[in-house]
Amino acid sequence: MSAGFTSALNVDDLEENSIKQVTVLGMSILLIKHKGEVFAVASRCPHMGCSLATGKLEEYILTCPCHGWKFDIRNGEYQTQKSIKLATYETKIENGQILVKALADFW
Numbered sequence: 109m110s111a112g113f114t115s116a117l118n119v120d121d122l123e124e125n126s127i128k129q130v131t132v133l134g135m136s137i138l139l140i141k142h143k144g145e146v147f148a149v150a151s152r153c154p155h156m157g158c159s160l161a162t163g164k165l166e167e168y169i170l171t172c173p174c175h176g177w178k179f180d181i182r183n184g185e186y187q188t189q190k191s192i193k194l195a196t197y198e199t200k201i202e203n204g205q206i207l208v209k210a211l212a213d214f215w
């Protein structure tokens with residue numbers, strides 16, 4: 109397996125335009141497949157911590173179900189104020205597995 113990457117999910121278990129919550133190295137992460145590409149973002153909204161797992165996806169924009177904040181899943185940017193970001197993680201597909209480069213942020 110590639111250095112720094114952790115296996116998160118079988119690629120066949122993530123459908124196009126779907127959101128799946130997984131735990132990688134103790135962190136709750138959402139995997140999202142759009143246009144055949146897999147994106148990984150933190151599952152908690154940086155506004156007030158709601159889960160984005162039931163958020164609405166339109167193209168590359170994920171809308172929080174609580175108060176409607178919108179994030180670009182490619183870079184995590186909050187669309188109203190781009191200095192506020194949802195954490196994003198690098199992904200790759202290897203041997204049928206989605207790998208996520210999630211570094212534990214204990215410090």
Ligand code: FES
Nearest residue numbers: 153155156172175
């Ligand atoms: S908690 Fe996500 S918009 Fe408020």
